[in-house]
Amino acid sequence: xxxxxxxxxxxxxxxxxxxxxxxxxxxxxxxxxxxxxxxxxxxxxxxxxxxxxxxxxxxxxxxxxxxxxxxxxxxxxxxxxxxxxxxxxxxxxxxxxxxxxxxxxxxxxxxxxxxxxxxxxxxxxxxxxxxxxxxxxxxxxxxxxxxxxxxxxxxxxxxxxxxxxxxxxxxxxxxxxxxxxxxxxxxxxxxxxxxxxxxxxxxxxxxxxxxxxxxxxxxxxxxxxxxxxxxxxxxxxxxxxxxxxxxxxxxxxxxxxxxxxxxxxxxxxxxxxxxxxxxxxxx
Amino acid sequence: xxxxxxxxxxxxxxxxxxxxxxxxxxxxxxxxxxxxxxxxxxxxxxxxxxxxxxxxxxxxxxxxxxxxxxxxxxxxxxxxxxxxxxxxxxxxxxxxxxxxxxxxxxxxxxxxxxxxxxxxxxxxxxxxxxxxxxxxxxxxxxxxxxxxxxxxxxxxxxxxxxxxxxxxxxxxxxxxxxxxxxxxxxxxxxxxxxxxxxxxxxxxxxxxxxxxxxxxxxxxxxxxxxxxxxxxxxxxxxxxxxxxxxxxxxxxxx
Numbered sequence: 435x436x437x438x439x440x441x442x443x444x445x446x447x448x449x450x451x452x453x454x455x456x457x458x459x460x461x462x463x464x465x466x467x468x469x470x471x472x473x474x475x476x477x478x479x480x481x482x483x484x485x486x487x488x489x490x491x492x493x494x495x496x497x498x499x500x501x502x503x504x505x506x507x508x509x510x511x512x513x514x515x516x517x518x519x520x521x522x523x524x525x526x527x528x529x530x531x532x533x534x535x536x537x538x539x540x541x542x543x544x545x546x547x548x549x550x551x552x553x554x555x556x557x558x559x560x561x562x563x564x565x566x567x568x569x570x571x572x573x574x575x576x577x578x579x580x581x582x583x584x585x586x587x588x589x590x591x592x593x594x595x596x597x598x599x600x601x602x603x604x605x606x607x608x609x610x611x612x613x614x615x616x617x618x619x620x621x622x623x624x625x626x627x628x629x630x631x632x633x634x635x636x637x638x639x640x641x642x643x644x645x646x647x648x649x650x651x652x653x654x655x656x657x658x659x660x661x662x663x664x665x666x667x668x669x670x671x672x673x674x675x676x677x678x679x680x681x682x683x684x685x686x687x688x689x690x691x692x693x694x695x696x697x698x699x700x701x702x703x704x705x706x707x708x709x710x711x712x713x714x715x716x717x
Numbered sequence: 718x719x720x721x722x723x724x725x726x727x728x729x730x731x732x733x734x735x736x737x738x739x740x741x742x743x744x745x746x747x748x749x750x751x752x753x754x755x756x757x758x759x760x761x762x763x764x765x766x767x768x769x770x771x772x773x774x775x776x777x778x779x780x781x782x783x784x785x786x787x788x789x790x791x792x793x794x795x796x797x798x799x800x801x802x803x804x805x806x807x808x809x810x811x812x813x814x815x816x817x818x819x820x821x822x823x824x825x826x827x828x829x830x831x832x833x834x835x836x837x838x839x840x841x842x843x844x845x846x847x848x849x850x851x852x853x854x855x856x857x858x859x860x861x862x863x864x865x866x867x868x869x870x871x872x873x874x875x876x877x878x879x880x881x882x883x884x885x886x887x888x889x890x891x892x893x894x895x896x897x898x899x900x901x902x903x904x905x906x907x908x909x910x911x912x913x914x915x916x917x918x919x920x921x922x923x924x925x926x927x928x929x930x931x932x933x934x935x936x937x938x939x940x941x942x943x944x945x946x947x948x949x950x951x952x953x954x955x956x957x958x959x960x961x962x963x964x965x966x967x968x969x970x971x
Contacts, residue, residue, distance in 0.1 A: 461796065488841075506841060507841050507842055507843055507844070508840050508841040508842075508843050509841065510840070515840070516838070516839065516840065520838065521837075521838040524827070524834070524835060524838035525834065525835060525836070525837065525838055526834070527833060527834035530833075531832070531833065533826065533841060533842050534842065535842050535843070535844055535845070535846040535847045536842075536843055536844045536847075537800045537803060537804070537844055537847040538846070538847065540797070540800055555804075555847075556804075556847070556850045556851060556887055556888065556890075556891070557804075557846050557847035557850065557851070558846050558847075559846075559850050559876070559881075559884045559885075559887055559888035560846075560849070560850060560873070560876035560877075560880040560881045560883070560884035560888045561842070561845070561846035561849070561873050561874060561875070561876050561880070562872050562873040562874070563842060563846050566832055566872070580886065580887045581885060581887050582887055611772050611773040611774070611795070612772070612773045612795040612796055613795065613797075614795075614796060615796070615797070
């Protein structure tokens, strides 16, 4: 009998623990595993370290009080350049800040995926990154003595990513313009969770993807699969759907006051995911 | 036929001039007028430049924002490949700056003296540290003011000349900080101590205006020239081909 890795968002959240380091795939407000993010926001989890090419995943979890530390190079909603929930958390000192350059970040994930302690780079030299991110260090080249930055491995306790199609064992593909760094997040993590728009039989994956070149996630990189149409909402997930700009604007304006956030949370976070999707469809 | 060039169109040409001589590399201008300026350079005097569609494709089209005739895709350039481009040095980036100092140290991460609790959280470091030590880098500042041109930046995201030289040969090996284009002027670091110099003022702008809008002492040579105006053919390209919707005028109103 074929292994079936399908679970619910609540089961993913239940596999996480307080204080864990959780990597989130996607980029900005693009193909984020938002249904799992919402389940984490609803849970009793706390003190998480979030590692992300940040979008509303970071802002929502900060607003929900789940985050101790943010490891990031940017937090952007794309059409809204800055996430106001993240800004508020930073400006009140509610979260610790670990700044990275977005390319350095790739090296950190790659080092963790390759199980080496660091990768060398010029990125960071001369800037304030080494001063503000004490995890960075320097390393002298054994060949010519050049003093470079050592990007430390960004080891993750868990990773969550949203892929367009998957089979029930965790083979998955992306259908949009860019895989981003989802494969590296999954390879850098101890526990690996994906959500997907649609679970299809394995023998239909290539047809769904259009080409085997898009089958970039294989089942050895995935422990569990959540099937959730609209799982990336309100971020974009092309070709299935674009970003829900009016919803995103409502999310952003919910940062204007504690009351506005309480209303948003009651209506769009503290609800069952199936119910959320029904309400979105009815908007 | 054509009306006199607007300030925005002067800025477009000044951006295009940043890419002169760059050859077959990725021109990566970020911002509305930079996107138009990069397209203008490629459509006229720098035809070998490569440019993106703003996402994962390299496209050959002259239009900066819309391609009603369809995109002509030259290559696939997802973020993973973009870092290969950045670190191989075959790129000239034009970034924005919330703050920039006389040596070209740039900040767009956070404003305020306490980084742990900033007065204003901005973008973060994005790719600025890596861009500045690997690639040719210029800046675009749509509103030249003492709030942007500051004596000291609160956080160094993009590396300036003094910091690069202090960081040593690994930092300076590929360091190539070029110009700042603003709504008032073009500036560079072509001075003995690499402090910022006024290279040209846009038509209708005085040297004094630029001095007043800059929060530190600029190097001002004798007889600062005027930024050049677009040729009739450049004006046609900007107005009819690259930015027919006139988005440039929204970023720098006339």
